[in-house]
Amino acid sequence: MEPVRTDFDSKVLHARQLLREGRDIPPSLVAEEVQRSWSRSLKHGLREHDRVLFNPVSAAQLRRLDDTHRVLLDHAAPELQRLFAALDNAHWVIACLEARGTVVKALGGQSAALRDIATALRPGLNLSENVAGTSAPGCALEERRPVIVRGSEHFLEEIHMCACVAVPIFDPAGDLAGVLNASRHHHAPSIGILEPLALTARAIENRMVNALPDALHLRLHYSAELVGTPMCGLLAISRDGRLLGANPLARQLLELDMLPGTAQCAQTVFQCGLGPLLDMLRKHGRTPTPLHCHNGVRLHVCLADDAHPRPFTAPVPRPAVAAGAPHAARASTPSMLADSKLSLRIHQAERAFARNIPVLINGETGTGKEVLARHLHDGGPRASGPFVAINCSAIPSGLIESELFGYDDGAFTGARRGGMAGRFEQANGGTLFLDEIGDMPLELQARLLRVLQERTLTRLGSTRSIALDCSVICATHRDLAQRVASGEFREDLYYRVNGLRVTLPALRERSDLDALIDHLLAREAAPATPALTAAARDCLHRHDWPGNIRELQQVLRLGAALAEAGCIDVGHLPPELTDAPLSLPAEAPRDGQAQCADGKATLQQAEAEAVRAAFLRHDGNVSATARTLGIARATLYRKLRSYGLLADAEA
Ligand SMILES: Nc1ncnc2c1ncn2[C@@H]1O[C@H](COP(=O)(O)OP(=O)(O)OP(=O)(O)O)[C@@H](O)[C@H]1O
Known part of the structure; x- marks a missing residue:
């Protein structure tokens, strides 16, 4: 054994002893991210001797994995192959894990010497920290950055034989898509794997952005020479100038996460309208052209080789809505797509739905789950067929089975003569x-699963099978994963309905509140749409909207009915929106954000002070303060309340 390894092993051993004794561990013994991961592993209730890695994985689980993570797999598989071929040595097992830590693809490990590592990285196995404790992929998913974990740094003893390097992969919306991992034996000869692994992760991210359809693809970098190389930023913009997606480098170069909302990318990012941007790009073709961006930085930008700017000059009309679809579905589409992150998810949902991948919609009440479901149906492969909605929590549990699956003549006392077709x-x-x-009762979940798997159903009291050809969209306001964990929802059904999940943000979190207000107002009060005074609009921004879009709709309807001289003012809004007076306390923020023991201000306190200073500088004008701070007004209201700078009913 090499001396350095002995030294390493003894340092980790010492650190683990300190961990057991609850004492501080100096970073010279073990990296801080590994220490944090150890603490999280302990919090998850894991013990060093636990054995979880050799849990069986069923063939059905593997099939589900393929279905559910097809997008990631499609983009990751060729890049993984390329890396594996380039490594050209038998020491590594390379794997790709999805964002919740399950291995979806692994390469290598055919040799007997690597069998133990290949077993620990086989598809279907979950290596998230709450299952397997500290490992490079689990820790990289938590820390959202590259992580190396060697030998006894792994929390569970059963993986002490590995040395692993993991790099996270981000999707075009900037969310975690998964992680790439390379593992070898801890004592095998080492090579620098981090760099090739990181390049492979970047290549997968770039593929995902490049695959966004109906988009204008831009390339950008500080340096004109790097534009068009794998090292440059990639940006995808919709035909009306909205941001559809970006790779992490473009997010960094353009500081996209600092923007209050990236709805109008051309305007907010490049500080010009879409027209001038397109004119400029057309004029210079593929030659990188310097452009000033919102953060004052000058970047060289050009169109991607295969980009066609022409279709972006006019929005493409949406496909016709199926006869009988409610007006809401048609009217809601533009506002639904205004929030850039949401619009990307919806775009992905449309594509998944078109390929018969089941979509699960999450969101609080009134966030537009049914509107989205209708929108998917209207643009989906069965748009000419019926859209049938059923609320599983509103039907008495005794009736839900007959409601869903129907019944035959005489199936039960009181059954309608001739039977009845169920919703399916x-x-x-x-x-x-x-x-x-x-909210579907557990016993019915098994039946639903069977119908979804077999694509046939049998009415109650009948033996005849009926073939089914319908798309299924599910929605819930609950955390289904949590219900699976608590045994209230079947895990197999969860995977069956959750091909792709779209979470609709609560109204208070949306970056496009103003666009939504204007859209709904025009819809509710057409043709004589009243204007909103600035004070009334402010009230709308300050409200928490527990009823979300449904509540906003009602408020605007009332405002439009009470409006005077073509204006909705504060007095035309319901009292719960107007009872939150502004106040400017002279003192700095309250306790909660107190000083650290060493006298340094906490990050939170620094933020509170920045918010307070900007708020005072703008004489309590929320819009101007939000603009200065580069955050959405709804976010500013939340911060003002939490720092005690805004007295409201709840504060
Ligand atoms: N994007 C949108 N644009 C315009 N109106 C919308 C939008 N989303 C929702 N709405 C309106 O908000 C109301 C609530 O929408 P919807 O019924 O789809 O919400 P939901 O999340 O399914 O609610 P619940 O969970 O209570 O059933 C509807 O009147 C709908 O027309």
């Missing part, structure tokens, strides 16, 4: 929308 049958050729699926 009614939805044949169209889409079945199962709202509040999280």
Whole structure:
């Protein structure tokens, strides 16, 4: 054994002893991210001797993995192959894990010497920290950055034989898509794997951005020479100038996360309208051209080789809505797509839905789950068929089975003569929308799963099978994963309905509140749409909207009815929106954000002071303060309340 390894092993041993004794561990013994991961592993209730890595993985689980993570797999598989071929040595097992820590693809490990590592990285196995404790992929997912974990730094003893390097992969919306991991034996000869692994992760991210359809693809970098190389930033913009996606480098170069909302990318990012941007790009073609961006930085930008700017000059009309679809679905589409992150998710949902991948919609009440379901149906492969919605929590549990699956003549006392087709049958050729699926009784879940798997159903009291050809969209306001963990929702059904999950943000979190207000107002009060005074609009921004879009709709309807001289003012809004007076306390923020023991201000306190100073500088004008701080007004209201700078009913 090499001396350095002995030294390493003894340092880790010492650090683990300190951990057991609850004492501080100097970073010279073990990296801080590993220490944090150890603490999290302990919090998850894991013990060093636990054995979890050799849990069986069923063939059904593997099939589900392929279905659910097809997008990641499609982009990751060729890059993984390329890396594996380039490594050209037998020491490594390379794996790709999805964002919740399950291995979706692994290469290598055919040799007997690597069998133990290949077993620990086999598809279907979950290596998230709450299952397997500290490992490079689990820790990289938590820390959202590259991590190296060697030998006894792994929390569980059963993986002390590995040395692992992991690099996170981010999707075009900037969310975690998964992690790439390379593992070898701890004592095998080492090579610098981090760099090739990071390049492979970047290549997968770039593929994902480049694959965004109906988008204008831009390339950018500080240096003109690097534009068009794998090292440059990639940006995808919709035909009306909204940001559809970006790779992490573009996010960094453009400081996209600092923007209050990236709805109008051309305007907010490049400080010019879409027209001038397109004119400039057309004029210079593929030659990188310097452009000043919102953060004062000058970047060289050009169109991607295969980009066609022409279609972006006019929005493409949406496909016709199926006969009988409610007006809301048609009217809501533009506002639904205004929030850039949401619009990307919806775009992905449209694509997944078109390929018969089940979509699960999450969101509080009134956030537009049904509107989205109808939108998917209207643009989906069965748009000409019916859209049948059923609220699983609103039907008495005794009736839900007959409601869903129908019944035959004489199936039970009181059954309608001649029987009745259930909702599934009614939805044949169209889409079945199962709202509040999280509230479906456990015993019915097994039946639903069977129908979804076998694509046939049998009415109550009948033996005849009926073939089913309908799309299924499920929605819930509950955390289904948590219900699976607590045994209230079947895990197999969860994976079956959760092909792609879209979480609709609460209204208070949306970056496009103003666009939504204007859109709804125009819809509710057409043709004589009243204007909103600045004070009334401020009230709308300050409200928490527990009823979300449904509540906003009601408030605007009332405002439009009470409006005077073509204006909705504060007095035309319901009292719960107007009872939150502004106040400017002279003192700095309250306790909660107190001083650290060593006298340094906490990050939170620094933020509170920055917020307070800007607020005072703008004489309490929320819009101007939000603009100066580069945050959305709703976010500013939340911060003002939490730092005690805004007295409201709840504060
Ligand atoms: N993007 C949107 N644009 C315009 N109106 C919308 C939008 N989303 C929702 N709405 C309106 O808000 C109301 C609530 O929408 P919806 O019924 O889809 O919400 P939900 O999340 O399914 O609610 P619940 O969970 O209570 O069933 C509807 O009247 C709908 O027309």
